[in-house]
Amino acid sequence: MQITARIEELRRLIRHHERCYFVLAAPEISDREFDLLMAELQDLERQHPELITPDSPTQRVGEAVSSFNTVKHRVPMMSIENSYSIADIVEWLQRLEKAAGTGVFPVVCELKIDGVSGSFCYRDGRLQNCATRGNGTEGDLITENARTIRSLPLTIESDLDMDVRGEIYTPKSMLDVLNQQRSADGEEPFKNCRNLTAGTIKSLDPAVAAQRGLQVMVYGIAQATELGFSHHSATLEFLAKQGFKLNQAWKRCQSYQEITEFIEEIAARRDSFDFDIDGIVIKIDNLSLQAELGSTNKAPRWAIAYKYPQERAMSRLLRVEWQTGRSQLTPVAHIDPVELGGTTVSRASLHNIDQIREKDIRLGDMVTVEKAGYIIPYIVAPAADKRDGSEQTIEPPTHCPSCQQPLKISRDENSATQIRCDNPSCQGVLARRIIHFITQIEIENFGPQLVEQLIEKEQVQGVEDILTLSRLQLAALERMGEKSAEKIVTGIENAAHQPLAKLISALGINNVGTVVSEKIATWYRQSFSAFLEATETDLVQIDGIKEKVAGSIIEFLKNPDNHSLINALKAWWKGPDSAQLAQMSAGSQLTGKTFVVTGEASMPRRQIEEQIKKYGGNVKSSVSPKTSYLLIGSQENDSFVSNKKSRAIELKIPIIDEFELARMLEMKIENGKFTG
Template sequence: MDRIELEKRVEELNRLLHKYAHAYYTLDKPLVSDAAYDELFQELLAIETEHPDLRFPDSPTARVGGEILSGFGKVTHENPMLSLANAFNEQDLRDFDRRVQEATSPNVSYICELKIDGLAISLRYVDGRFVQGATRGDGTVGEDITENLKTIRTVPLRLQEPVSLEVRGEAYMPKGSFVKLNEARDEAGEERFANPRNAAAGSLRQLDPKIAASRNLAIFVYGIGGDGSEYGVDSHSDALDYTHTLGFQTNKERRRCANIDEVISYIEEWTEKRTSLDYEIDGIVVKVDSFEDQEQLGFTARNPRWAIAYKFPAEEVMTKLTDVELSVGRTGVVTPTAILEPVLVDGTTVGRASLHNEDLIKEKDIRIGDTVIIRKAGDIIPEVVAPIIESRTGDEMPFAMPENCPECDSELVRLDEEVALRCVNPQCPAQMKEAIIHFVSRNAMNIEGIGERIVEQLYRAELVYDVADLYALTREQLIELERMGEKSVSNLLTAIEQSKENSLEKLLFGLGIRHVGVNAATILAEEFGTLEALMQADEEKLVSIHEIGDKVAESVTTYFNNEDVLSVIQKLESTGLNLRYKGLTQEDVPSEGPFVGKTIVLTGKLYEMTRGEAKKQIEALGGKVTGSVSKNTDIVVAGEAAGSKLVRAQELEITVWDEAQLIEALGEI
């Protein structure tokens, strides 16, 4: 074949293989035999091997895995991947329903989906072609695992329509694949995976995509990033139907429920049936179906108010409690932990379990030497449920919390009528070490190379006492530490230096301010722009910020009124650490213009730019972009297939622009 014929054949092979894969994996209606598919696949692979320049980025041959990666890049999600609040019983569900009805109407409907026990991922498509896939990460920034995701056959590399969108889903390992994988690891003398979820997550974080390709993973898509209006869908159930037509595998066991009673019936049904599935589920996700109702309900700093995850009751097993160990966290809370005779729970071996606090130990009369029932709270953290009183021999010993800190011997106290006992000594070694471990963690300053072992060594060598001391470390000091060579020291010092450039929200989270998590830190950084401005804010100012409540406000002001804290911050500033938010701040926006002080809503499909790009440009010009239309909205920009938001804008007589008017106002034409 000449070059032109070869190019046409490659295009035809790509088209056919994508078509056959869609029919097989999404529609469950094979169009050709496996042998016929393999013959076409091998023909395409042979051409691409001889002519690498003819290999499309979304070629079906990507399924076998490409070159070994050097690492995973970072991906910022255009729309945050938030976690869900949990429900553990019927009352939790009815309380959720009551809150939803109070904010919307008594006629709200829900959609229920099986909660796949896997790894949350995001898939991005441009003009119908798969261009990027990422893990959830901290909800704002994830890891780029595109090449590994290409190896999963239920991830379409080319959609049925040339649309640009982002979808969210759950990558998982079928039970059959999990069994075969562990059998192979047994034969190779390798450690078995504890459960399918760990196996799936481990497979997708391999730097060699061929390993991921060999693991036979799958994905269920459970939503569209954003509100879906630009695709002409007004509800979550419609969005799932739409994504299925595009070529994604969605879970067919989902059900639309007219009320909370139907939701509870669905949950009861799948509590009994879940073992019949070829994949693990650990609960049921319940979502308000209407996007308009979802917008009205909105979000907290951590979770959407329109969804909740019901968690199945955990497996309970019996074992012996041999001792109680105490640990001091970075906030000073002293936590008792049960030391157990190791036992298998939900696929993992458990030798330690939470006892929570002294009051719980007394209430349940848990004693050292007891035979106890344990389970995984939320299927994750092992906890002691109760002792088996009938099994006692008389040798069991009651446990009492000490009056003094096990680390520094300071008196333990209860604050604000809390259940927990705290060490309030700011110089407590355990708290100081835990604070440093938190400061260097991925979601905080992300200083790679400093773990618990290194922090312990640094503290023991009297090289660090607070987080600011990290920035004074030298090569000569570090090279003396155990198991620290030239390369490790060089990498560590580079990571410390690079962390100085982090945006303010990373520092705020890293400081460990009580009640300030990743999302609250980002909100505060965006609002104030600089650490100095935040430190000068009073509680009234803080509470006025959307999603910042009384507890966070009080905690922030109390924190910055502490002399020890101010001393550490002064030391951090002297190191050259960035104390500013690197996103948009009030100083960056103009004082005049068509968007200054205006609230804008974007709806429908835009062609000259994405809605994310439009949002950034509007905010850079002083506007505020929100997701729902209300009487406070100034302008609604309506693209093609604008839905309920446009109708709502017309009802409220709000100014409506088309895309051309938006571009003109942005100064593009």
């Protein structure tokens, strides 16, 4: 085949599969097969640089720039008026009906994704440039960053000259992944998806944007009427056909009743979406009616946003409790119980003493409490105008609430105040360290209450004492049967076979979380004694380990206070046995992937689940935004109905069967067994 023809074919295939994966969430080939296509194309382009075109799928990530140019929008990007109740919407529609002298239904309801608005200019079937909303008239040209968004097509079939409008956002699952990495690296986590998106889209280096997994969902065409579309819903259908990612939940509504139902339905489902929304946008569907209604100087008259109630409430700050943590004391606010996001909240985070001082939060203040998604409630700000003079300044504690010894107050390298209990025999600190150890190394049946009990009865004085607990010691505790004692001892014995990475993260070294621990364990080839010999020069050679992290590891290893623990662990830890090792080395194709298995397959379900685990995957029993694949057994046909299936479709999680799993592992299924 001619090289030019093969290159064209590869580009066509890659575009098709990118669309299947990023837009439709229904991949037809494995990641590996996709990578092979990409590698072949990159190879051919390297040999024939004259054949590289800017719209080639290999050209998504460009060079870094020093600043952004601005661009004037051909059609202004207006903001949308907000409303906060169904009554507001009814009033708005009645006002429009009066102005138009005719009925205004149907309307289109869409999700209002909480990201950064963008305008994407296409001409001659190619993405020309992309801009942020800016002040509505003029925005920043962010073409290079937007090109890295793989759900945004670089080429489309239509040759219309148009500005496609959409919302750039970061998936929630991506925020989790990035924050895990950041906290492992000792960096401040990103606050929320919106901030992360705004920061990423303004990054001067497209390589940064490419790593952050941005997405785009489009919601319209600026020149729809001029281009001959009659209805907004028709432009949405057109955009979907052109390969753009749209929010599937949009709906054409014919009545107030339908709008209300849509708002309620989305409110119930919004936590399950892999993106944040802050409301619903309602638009008049008929474009000539839209044109007739026109705009004010700020916003179009034909659209309104319904904002979901903020999960915020006011309450009184009653007292501050200082909790002993593994390394620091943290303030927790006790407030008058208040209804928030469907639950009663009586405690909220105050973050740290610096925040308390900065926001000037005082005891007795009326404060705003916010509960954002699954994050624990926190105090946003005090209402200074509601003070009566009886409020008191919050002082940091001088003595440890656990051991009553004086606390050490210092500043870390970022000049943040640190309040620590340095008493080596402090029971509060000890409890936190033991609980951390137990959760990281996964000792079963060992809860925080048992830890408290053991410390109180002086059965343990250090983390290492956990390792040698006997049945007798445990059975002597209150409310502890012999069977439970037996289970706990077995749990401790089993934990000795955990991989090295879990042991390292269980040590509780500052800045060393699960991600860093994995890297260290691989570097030292699963040898604890090799790790104990680590030097700073060694450690910084490991990809992704910074000096700060290396420093805290060395500090921990050198500190004489830790030597009895380290020696005890050397004697106790056995590492994975040969069967486990064989399993670990079977392959890692599925590492980090989470599967849910359901339906009848050509082999027992258990066998499928074992295969997934053998290759590093996780098996969970319910579908969530973190699920990578739902595996429905091949014996089920399309009419198979289950909650897992409908949830997977809703969350756009790819659905596969056991044969597809075999293909992912480059294996076959023969006589009901995986072979290859």
